[in-house]
Amino acid sequence: xxxxxxxxxxxxxxxxxxxxxxxxxxxxxxxxxxxxxxxxxxxxxxxxxxxxxxxxxxxxxxxxxxxxxxxxxxxxxxxxxxxxx
Amino acid sequence: xxxxxxxxxxxxxxxxxxxxxxxxxxxxxxxxxxxxxxxxxxxxxxxxxxxxxxxxxxxxxxxxxxxxxxxxxxxxxxxxxxxxxxxxxxxxxxxxxxxxxxxxxxxxxxxxxxxxxxxxxxxxxxxxxxxxxxxxxxxxxxxxxxxxxxxxxxxxxxxxxxxxxxxxxxxxxxxxxxxxxxxxxxxxxxxxxxxxxxxxxxxxxxxxxxxxxxxxxxxxxxxxxxxxxxx
Amino acid sequence: xxxxxxxxxxxxxxxxxxxxxxxxxxxxxxxxxxxxxxxxxxxxxxxxxxxxxxxxxxxxxxxxxxxxxxxxxxxxxxxxxxxxxxxxxxxxxxxxxxxxxxxxxxxxxxxxxxxxxxxxxxxxxxxxxxxxxxxxxxxxxxxxxxxxxxxxxxxxxxxxxxxxxxxxxxxxxxxxxxxxxxxxxxxxxxxxxxxxxxxxxxxxxxxxxxxxxxxxxxxxxxxxxxxxxxxxxxxxxxxx
Numbered sequence: 001x002x003x004x005x006x007x008x009x010x011x012x013x014x015x016x017x018x019x020x021x022x023x024x025x026x027x028x029x030x031x032x033x034x035x036x037x038x039x040x041x042x043x044x045x046x047x048x049x050x051x052x053x054x055x056x057x058x059x060x061x062x063x064x065x066x067x068x069x070x071x072x073x074x075x076x077x078x079x080x081x082x083x084x085x
Numbered sequence: 086x087x088x089x090x091x092x093x094x095x096x097x098x099x100x101x102x103x104x105x106x107x108x109x110x111x112x113x114x115x116x117x118x119x120x121x122x123x124x125x126x127x128x129x130x131x132x133x134x135x136x137x138x139x140x141x142x143x144x145x146x147x148x149x150x151x152x153x154x155x156x157x158x159x160x161x162x163x164x165x166x167x168x169x170x171x172x173x174x175x176x177x178x179x180x181x182x183x184x185x186x187x188x189x190x191x192x193x194x195x196x197x198x199x200x201x202x203x204x205x206x207x208x209x210x211x212x213x214x215x216x217x218x219x220x221x222x223x224x225x226x227x228x229x230x231x232x233x234x235x236x237x238x239x240x241x242x243x244x245x246x247x248x249x250x251x252x253x254x255x256x257x258x259x260x261x262x263x264x265x266x267x268x269x270x271x272x273x274x275x276x277x278x279x280x281x282x283x284x285x286x287x288x289x290x291x292x293x294x295x296x297x298x299x300x301x302x303x304x305x306x307x308x309x310x311x312x313x314x315x316x
Numbered sequence: 317x318x319x320x321x322x323x324x325x326x327x328x329x330x331x332x333x334x335x336x337x338x339x340x341x342x343x344x345x346x347x348x349x350x351x352x353x354x355x356x357x358x359x360x361x362x363x364x365x366x367x368x369x370x371x372x373x374x375x376x377x378x379x380x381x382x383x384x385x386x387x388x389x390x391x392x393x394x395x396x397x398x399x400x401x402x403x404x405x406x407x408x409x410x411x412x413x414x415x416x417x418x419x420x421x422x423x424x425x426x427x428x429x430x431x432x433x434x435x436x437x438x439x440x441x442x443x444x445x446x447x448x449x450x451x452x453x454x455x456x457x458x459x460x461x462x463x464x465x466x467x468x469x470x471x472x473x474x475x476x477x478x479x480x481x482x483x484x485x486x487x488x489x490x491x492x493x494x495x496x497x498x499x500x501x502x503x504x505x506x507x508x509x510x511x512x513x514x515x516x517x518x519x520x521x522x523x524x525x526x527x528x529x530x531x532x533x534x535x536x537x538x539x540x541x542x543x544x545x546x547x548x549x550x551x552x553x554x555x556x
Contacts, residue, residue, distance in 0.1 A: 015352035018417035022356045022410040023337075026363070029406050033519065040526050047533045054542045240466065244459045248449035258446055258463070261439035262470060265477035272481055287480075294477055301469050309462045312382045
């Protein structure tokens, strides 16, 4: 089955650029997806820290109900910051 | 018991259909608008394309694009009354197969489209065609395409009516969905509207594609409609 | 536990991708007609096939959701469609690059698979505004499943219609000169196809794991009577 083509094949160096471009697009999209997922995971980590702090607070409040909320802020010191890598 | 339900369904379908048609005939809120829209669109095409007569693919394209967009107007309005007046709840409570609503509405939409085309297609022939010879065989294409639009339009409209921006959402989702329908309809119409007189190149194949599309989406609509009406 | 098996899966994906890419550039012969440009085929077509199967899988999950009422199937359906849409973007961009290299235009209408893929993509692109427009979460899930089922049935019909619309005179851009792939190209192609399928599975699992983790955090918050915090997404179904 012979199929006529409108244009002959491009010379190797020009063709190489297009092929590279296509594979680069694929890689870029993949990396962008990973970056977006990284942001999601960061948020989850942050939320987990908050929840852990809340849980600890509750535990302290239960253990010593008379003393009121004496929980020092120290236990939640670096909770919100997180490391931006 | 099942037979009783089926008979009840048929009666239910007829009842809903009759109510819809009666309302439309009395209020005339969709049909005149759709027809007017279509005819004005023809005028726009006349000037946009700078042509006073059309044939072949151009004629098929203008006709089907116009019919499709006019149909969208009707599709949008299809379930509005049910939504506003509690028709959905009524169906849910009634001891009938809920897909009866789907069938009734699809037939109603089919009727609106047929009525629309009864007016609009002759106008199209008047405006743009040299001879009405194509109109006869065109009826088969129109009927099958209408069935497809009725099936998908009813399905999408029943969901879009529950959303915000329903007038946008319906057409937005429906348009890509009917592309195969349009491909087949224009594919069949193009040789019919050719300059030298109607041709039937691949006419049967295109009709088969239309038929397949109709079958698939009528079945799907019928099958899922129960789930649509839950709660 | 959605992350179960995620590590072996991702390792398998990496291996398959590496193997596939190596085959593409070191083993597969140069195409007689299209030359080096043909190498894009090993990227573009597996992506496309995976995306299309992914859409249909999304439809199958949607059927499961409608029949069982279990919301987890809706989450699976959403993620399957979501990842397939992302693959779809890659398909269209690589398809455009391919068209430009072969025909000098960034888009061509006479390649039926590319055109029908565009139509499918346009339909699934409406999945997001569709979900967004329906506010009640329960209803949103149900309607989205109806959409996914309808769209899944649409895929083969659409390909049929577009292929038929092609005039038989037009040369097909993707077919090779002898109408079929020689053995070495077929092997390379299959390897790349497997790699893309594995990649799809990995990303779906990954996405579900992240959603699940998010869901567990919410669950913890609720258990501690803590404020649940701003609801994240209006459309992405929650997994717990």
